Amino acid sequence: MIVGILKEIKVLENRVAMTPAGVEVMVHNKHTVLVENNAGVGSGFTNEEYVAAGATIVETPAEVYAKSDMVMHVKEPQPQEYDMIRKDQIVFTYLHLAADEPQTKALMKAGSINIAYETIQKADGSLPLLTPMSEVAGRMATIQGAMHLAMPAGGRGVLLGGVPGVEPATVIVIGGGIVGINAAKMACGLGAKVYMLDTNLDRLRYLSDVMPANCIPVMSSKPKLRELMAEADLVIGAVLIPGAKAPKLITRDMLSVMKKGSVLVDVAIDQGGCFETSKATTHAEPTYEVDGIVHYCVANMPGAYAKTSTLALTNATLPYAVQIANKGWKKACQENKEIALGLNVVHGKVTFEAVAEAFGLDYTPIASVLA
Numbered sequence: 001m002i003v004g005i006l007k008e009i010k011v012l013e014n015r016v017a018m019t020p021a022g023v024e025v026m027v028h029n030k031h032t033v034l035v036e037n038n039a040g041v042g043s044g045f046t047n048e049e050y051v052a053a054g055a056t057i058v059e060t061p062a063e064v065y066a067k068s069d070m071v072m073h074v075k076e077p078q079p080q081e082y083d084m085i086r087k088d089q090i091v092f093t094y095l096h097l098a099a100d101e102p103q104t105k106a107l108m109k110a111g112s113i114n115i116a117y118e119t120i121q122k123a124d125g126s127l128p129l130l131t132p133m134s135e136v137a138g139r140m141a142t143i144q145g146a147m148h149l150a151m152p153a154g155g156r157g158v159l160l161g162g163v164p165g166v167e168p169a170t171v172i173v174i175g176g177g178i179v180g181i182n183a184a185k186m187a188c189g190l191g192a193k194v195y196m197l198d199t200n201l202d203r204l205r206y207l208s209d210v211m212p213a214n215c216i217p218v219m220s221s222k223p224k225l226r227e228l229m230a231e232a233d234l235v236i237g238a239v240l241i242p243g244a245k246a247p248k249l250i251t252r253d254m255l256s257v258m259k260k261g262s263v264l265v266d267v268a269i270d271q272g273g274c275f276e277t278s279k280a281t282t283h284a285e286p287t288y289e290v291d292g293i294v295h296y297c298v299a300n301m302p303g304a305y306a307k308t309s310t311l312a313l314t315n316a317t318l319p320y321a322v323q324i325a326n327k328g329w330k331k332a333c334q335e336n337k338e339i340a341l342g343l344n345v346v347h348g349k350v351t352f353e354a355v356a357e358a359f360g361l362d363y364t365p366i367a368s369v370l371a
């Protein structure tokens with residue numbers, strides 16, 4: 001198979017979908033790898049390193065799309081790429097379709113096979129290609145929240161850990177999954193008072209076992225959220241219903257009980273966001289203010305720490321990419337249910353129920369496209 005690695009074009013996105021080490025593995029499996037010019041530079045990999053690993057450098061994204069059987073990105077294809085995607089081409093990347101109707105329609109029109117990193121799922125419910133970036137984004141959420149609590153950044157001037165004789169800040173983490181536990185670990189380490197909210201009682205039991213004493217896991221409910229909003233200095237949104245649009249848990253009226261200059265970091269923004277007042281921002285202009293509350297809603301947070309993130313992401317994606325390249329998408333999906341669950345749009349049909357539901361489109365079960 002010919003595998004094409006595209007250069008990321010989202011604002012200040014520095015990750016790349018395959019490292020030179022990954023190219024070596026692909027070439028060893030008898031595949032041809034095309035890498036767009038300078039695709040790896042933001043992550044510290046030169047064209048020469050890719051060539052030494054066996055790749056061919058191509059100049060333009062149009063050439064990558066025109067020649068590849070499977071294209072790999074990190075972030076979703078951008079509007080200027082929609083017309084380059086070919087019928088029957090495999091597109092393997094983060095897609096986050098339930099929050100993005102234009103992209104869903106564009107991929108349907110293209111007739112491509114679109115496999116989303118974020119909905120590939122193991123039998124135990126875990127999301128192996130989302131996990132590494134959730135680890136990065138969770139840790140980063142606390143760092144960004146702490147930075148934006150500084151007054152020059154628009155915040156209320158509270159240091160997360162306080163100092164001897166002065167109380168620490170209160171951090172609320174909504175969603176106690178991978179993003180949530182990583183955010184809370186950092187906030188606890190800095191000495192904040194941390195509440196973690198989740199609706200899954202087993203998860204709350206686990207958090208209660210493993211987290212330090214300054215972390216308080218509590219059952220998530222609207223009244224509890226409303227009560228905690230009044231106390232919060234920093235709120236981190238980290239909920240997920242896999243593949244679906246995020247539920248809006250903090251409504252605009254709830255901002256009125258918050259202290260002015262508090263900070264909301266909506267990590268779930270890639271699935272549409274869990275605060276009613278969230279809208280996606282970029283690393284170039286990451287924050288805006290609503291009713292005196294600072295909002296940070298960057299949809300590709302790990303792109304800012306590209307050297308760590310590219311290695312973490314490609315450790316996870318490569319084994320799946322190799323299976324798809326070795327077997328073709330259909331056999332890879334037939335033999336590995338985890339990959340089949342990544343199928344979101346196939347030959348114009350929406351094969352992920354939550355995406356179809358989000359836009360009132362017809363849903364086609366995966367089994368019928370694999371038959």
Ligand SMILES: NC(=O)C1=CN([C@@H]2O[C@H](COP(=O)(O)OP(=O)(O)OC[C@H]3O[C@@H](n4cnc5c(N)ncnc54)[C@H](O)[C@@H]3O)[C@@H](O)[C@H]2O)C=CC1
Pocket residue numbers: 118130131133134135137174175176177178179180197198199200203220238239240241246247249266267268269270271298299300301302
């Ligand atoms: N903005 C960015 O750059 C990035 C965003 N993300 C996003 O962060 C979000 C969280 O991802 P993960 O932590 O990996 O997911 P996860 O599946 O590990 O955790 C989600 C948690 O939310 C909980 N939950 C669901 N509904 C809830 C509710 N109503 N109230 C409270 N808790 C609820 C679940 O029980 C689960 O424990 C996803 O939308 C993911 O795509 C992940 C990485 C980077």
Ligand SMILES: CC(=O)C(=O)O
Pocket residue numbers: 075094130133134270299300301302303
């Ligand atoms: C998961 C995701 O949206 C990201 O890594 O950018």
Ligand SMILES: [Mg+2]
Pocket residue numbers: 076095096100270299
């Ligand atoms: Mg997106």
